[in-house]
Amino acid sequence: MDFSFSRYGRESVKPSPVNEMMASFASDFRDGVDINLGVGYVNEKTIPTALLSEVMGEIAANPEIFRQAFNYGGPQGAPGLIQALRDYHVSEGIGGMTEEVMARLELVIGPSGATSILDALADIMEPGIVITADPLYYIYCDHLERKGFDVIAVPEEAGGLNPAAVRNILDQLGPLSERLSFFYVVTVNNPSGTVLCNEYRFGLAELAAEWSARLGRCCPIFFDQAYEWLIHDPDAEVPRSALVEVPEAPVYEIGTLSKVLAPALRIGFMVGQAGALMQALVQKTSDVGFSAPLLNQEMAAVMLRRHMRDQVMRVKEGYREKSLVVGQAIHEILGPWLEEVRGGTAGFYYYLTFQETATHSASLFFNFLSRTTGDPLVDGESGALHPRVIYIPGEFCVHPLGFTKEKGQRQLRLSYGYEETENIVAALGWMKEALRYAEGQR
Numbered sequence: 001m002d003f004s005f006s007r008y009g010r011e012s013v014k015p016s017p018v019n020e021m022m023a024s025f026a027s028d029f030r031d032g033v034d035i036n037l038g039v040g041y042v043n044e045k046t047i048p049t050a051l052l053s054e055v056m057g058e059i060a061a062n063p064e065i066f067r068q069a070f071n072y073g074g075p076q077g078a079p080g081l082i083q084a085l086r087d088y089h090v091s092e093g094i095g096g097m098t099e100e101v102m103a104r105l106e107l108v109i110g111p112s113g114a115t116s117i118l119d120a121l122a123d124i125m126e127p128g129i130v131i132t133a134d135p136l137y138y139i140y141c142d143h144l145e146r147k148g149f150d151v152i153a154v155p156e157e158a159g160g161l162n163p164a165a166v167r168n169i170l171d172q173l174g175p176l177s178e179r180l181s182f183f184y185v186v187t188v189n190n191p192s193g194t195v196l197c198n199e200y201r202f203g204l205a206e207l208a209a210e211w212s213a214r215l216g217r218c219c220p221i222f223f224d225q226a227y228e229w230l231i232h233d234p235d236a237e238v239p240r241s242a243l244v245e246v247p248e249a250p251v252y253e254i255g256t257l258s259k260v261l262a263p264a265l266r267i268g269f270m271v272g273q274a275g276a277l278m279q280a281l282v283q284k285t286s287d288v289g290f291s292a293p294l295l296n297q298e299m300a301a302v303m304l305r306r307h308m309r310d311q312v313m314r315v316k317e318g319y320r321e322k323s324l325v326v327g328q329a330i331h332e333i334l335g336p337w338l339e340e341v342r343g344g345t346a347g348f349y350y351y352l353t354f355q356e357t358a359t360h361s362a363s364l365f366f367n368f369l370s371r372t373t374g375d376p377l378v379d380g381e382s383g384a385l386h387p388r389v390i391y392i393p394g395e396f397c398v399h400p401l402g403f404t405k406e407k408g409q410r411q412l413r414l415s416y417g418y419e420e421t422e423n424i425v426a427a428l429g430w431m432k433e434a435l436r437y438a439e440g441q442r
Helices: 007-012 017-027 049-061 079-091 099-103 113-124 138-146 163-179 198-215 276-287 294-306 308-337 364-370 421-441
Strands: 105-109 129-134 150-155 180-186 221-224 251-256 268-273 338-343 349-354 411-415
Touching: 007 138, 017 138, 049 294, 079 099, 079 105, 079 294, 099 105, 105 276, 113 138, 113 221, 113 251, 113 268, 113 276, 129 138, 129 163, 138 150, 138 180, 150 163, 163 180, 163 198, 180 198, 198 221, 268 276, 294 308, 308 338, 308 349, 308 421, 364 421
Parallel strands: 129 150, 129 180, 180 221, 221 251
Antiparallel strands: 105 268, 251 268, 338 349, 349 411
16 A cells, blocks of 8 residues: 655655665675775774763763763753863864854754754755755765755865855856755765865855845855864864854854764764754754753763863874875775875775776676676675675765766775775775776676
């Protein structure tokens, strides 16, 4: 019998291609044999398990200090965590944040990480046009399109999404630009790892202010800063917040502690001007069962106050060390086939573009690494397959109707976060064999 599904329900019955692909690998993934460069998990060594256990024990043993830590929290978030995040932004000067600026801003904790805030925004905002960068954050952009939004992905440059290119697209839309809903920019792009430069960041904020005035309604810009605390290149430009530099613009910054502390805490937050949008976000959080578990919020607050500076430094150093080794190996092992390499300066992704070799899920390259060529010499005997290498094909990272569709067929995202360095280098060796195989078969 048919269900009376909403548009989102109808579009969600069949999993997205990338989710389907990852699920098929996960069902029979062999630890110690196969290598997963596709999953965006943090490295287990970066999670301060002993400290978290110690802090959790302290919270449980002191109910007079940490009141109701095992009960429900509130819709906006635990006051202690909200204050700890405010203090941390100011004390560390994140984005150039000052006490004066932070005092006029509101901070809201999501129910389940930064993703839950993004999900809430898809419900709060009227479906219309969303401007983002290409390559795009495929998980959220796919979600937006299932919700009825039209995503327009503008090709990024070395400094990220250029506001001049965005303005050109909006001008080309003509009357259709009146359907603009919001701008969505990942400041350290997932998948490409490109870091948004300050010039472009401020220009995009000014563009949001300009189009809000032109359309007579707020067209906010959401800066997703999931990886911004993980800029580990010592020569990289230090990010400045548009909330500080362009205070008149409708800017909202989405942050998370998942990448620098522990994903399981599910701490995501949004900072921006108090008002209707924040009120709607708090109500949405209340509707789904309040903000993140209060115990997790109390743990995060203690970690922010006592240990976060050292924790962030340690995590950045670890990923920097891995990025240098993996980056060198990429060029040494895959160099002759490469057209372009992005990333490696922040977060834990490299984004590769090959000169000719296709990387999509029906390509010879993909078949070799997934051991689905049908040739036992390549795949291995049944029940004893050769090692498989999982990556995210570029076909899922670019908009299927966008400007870089063809180029995406030759691209892939490689994570150096989850697997240990020696496994990543081994996987690059298998990729070299896959490139040779694809050349031979062509």
